[in-house]
Amino acid sequence: MRAIVIGAGIGGLAATLSLRRAGHEVVLVEQSPRFTEAGAGIQLAPNATRVLRGLGRLDAVAAQAAPPGELSFRRWSDGAEICRYTLGREVDAEFGAPYLQLHRADLQQALAAAVPPGSVRLGTRVVRIEQDDRSAHVTTAGGERLTADLVVAADGIRSAARQWLFGADAAVFSRTAAYRALLPAEQVADLDLPDTGIWLGPGRHFVHYRVRRGELLNVVAVFGTDTARESWTELAEPDEALRAFEGWEPRVVRVLERAGRMYRWGIHTRAPLARWGCGRVTLLGDSAHAMVPFQAQGAAQALLDAAVLGDCLRGAGPADVPEALDRYARRRLAGATEMQARSARAGDEFHLADGPEAEARDARMAAHAAEQRFLPVAAAWAADVVDEPGAP
Template identity: 40%
Template sequence: MDQHVLSVAIVGAGIGGMAAAIPLSRAGCRVTVYEQAKEFRETGAGLHLGPNGSRLLRGWGLGDALEGVAVRPPAMEVRHWKEGRTLVRRPMGQDWDERYGAPYYTVHRADLHRILAEHVDGALIRLDSRITSLENEPDGARLHFADGTTATADVVIGADGINSVVRRYLAPANHVVYSGNSAFRGVAPADALPTVPVDCLLVWPGPEVKLLCCPVRSGREVAFVAVVPDPVRRPASWSARAAVGPLVDMFANWNSDVVGLFDGMADVGCWALVDHEPLERWSSGRITLLGDAAHPVLPHHGQGASQAIEDAVALAHCLAGPADGTGTGPSLRDGPAVAAALRRYEEIRRPHTYSVQTGSRGSGTLRLSSEPQGAGAGQTGQAGDVLGGMIEDVSWIHAYDVTEVLRGATTTTEVSAACS
């Protein structure tokens, strides 16, 4: 074993954990990913990958793989919940490619996870490894697992999501905050919506409930999410399930397109929409956080995956060490050097993720309403105004290029493998 190679333990093999493993491995680190599940299963439904995330994946050489399963929606449509008519249509597709320099994709979470996992070259993935506690020690961070085993690493990254065990070590007083809404999620065949353009992003803002649909799996399927006020605090888990009956009842008086979407379904995913207050720090010694473990975002801007990918690039850049041609330098294994690198990672990422995280509350599609009065979507003109405002609300996020930020922030001459 090379004693001069930085060892990195990533806790969590979801989107964020897999994304972190790619640039860290390419930067020369010895990466091990620990995942509590006994096997990878198809979980979740559709997700949005903004240009700020897709340009990074394309830079890693994953563009062709994405094009094989994802969809570039040509437009976003807002439709009347009762009548089904189109209130407003805004172009996306090539227009957004040109505006932001990279595509806006919709993709099934399982497909994106598979693509990332297939490109984690050189990283070791250990399933059935549930972490129970961890410690900062002078010569490394120590991880303790439920089966009684331990492991050490120069750096530990908590990529274990909203219910992060690693975050509880760093910020034990920080608790998740329930938004008051739950999300029913699922996937249906595209022919379940025979009279609407299923290659588009579709939004039906109802009196209380909002329904969103997006194409996945090369357009063969449609992923949907219904955001509903919910007095019951449900689990915040990708694997949480619910009966489809309450969902059918909820949309019984809606237009026929929506009603037909749920025909033949046995169950759907349903989980609470939660985040937590922005953390004062993400790191302590050799331990840090990434993605939802550090800054969970509500889904209304569609930025959860992209922000985790940005974190991965920034973290790999900060850990890349001296530009001596070998990736990581031996000096970075020292505790003070690791801690300084993680502080730099925080300094670069926290201001941006703070704005994204807090901005996702009460914005995005939550601004759309079925009521004509106020700034709602009950009339075509009002819908266009609100939709246009929604797009401008997130344009700065889509235009953000973390690699440019890192090049401007570096104090040495290196450009890390994460940014090449």
């Protein structure tokens, strides 16, 4: 069969590879004139890295990643450790795939390198999707009409395809935003930072971990706010992040000082859907289930979508497409929707004000870590594991 995938982000690239492994011809359509990905860190749990291994890209991705070591949760004011979890080799042994931390652009490049150039249409904006009983059709801004047996819309949080399928449905502001930066790891080598740190405070939390083979420190400082634009490229005002995190433990403040001027990103989501597609057209990734990043599962869920999509379409013919796409959505929708809710709950927990509720949270986290070596979300990793693309 012939498929058209709209969007060359992580989800669209993975869907392209998964469908090709399922034996289908794929055209990947991307409105940007080149593969681009905003610079930021990304964490991939075993449910995601297992999919990458099935796509034949895990080694390429792992070569660019940083060894994650341990994750330390800490209090905002004094840096006292709440609890600690392993993210290293024990994760691989327990779940059958590693936990990786890397630059988002490195992941995208590793996926793009496996897509044949002849299958990619860059600089091509889709303005309409139509379908009939036998085919799906995509019209480009240049007036070209492309025909296929199915269309996969991986066109991100501002998905036009979602609107075409289900009507007007704007992205939802989460009332949180983040300051982001990447800086040379050597610039913070004297601060005795944990391998991966999440510092919890009233209305805010602060995350750091290493990427690009450990050479860079990825910094994300999340805060509650009433307004923020959804942009990967908007710069914060000078010292804005320092003012927002004034009074935090000195190491946090030092990292923000050394990061310099940071980017300011308003965090948006999409409301859960009851279904992801219609007939021969389906959504995938953020277009279907954009979530806050507080469980580090946005990209992982898109990769899982891609793996299940390829599995549902393996051996399918044109007449099977509507039922196969419906089966794909049924297999993925509940898990992705639950992860949306789980991520939102984590943000609420992270931002509790000092007092009895925060103390109770810290006690729960410490008790869990004393019993389990792995994060609470590890249960979702295990539940979300799917057969690797191309596996028997």
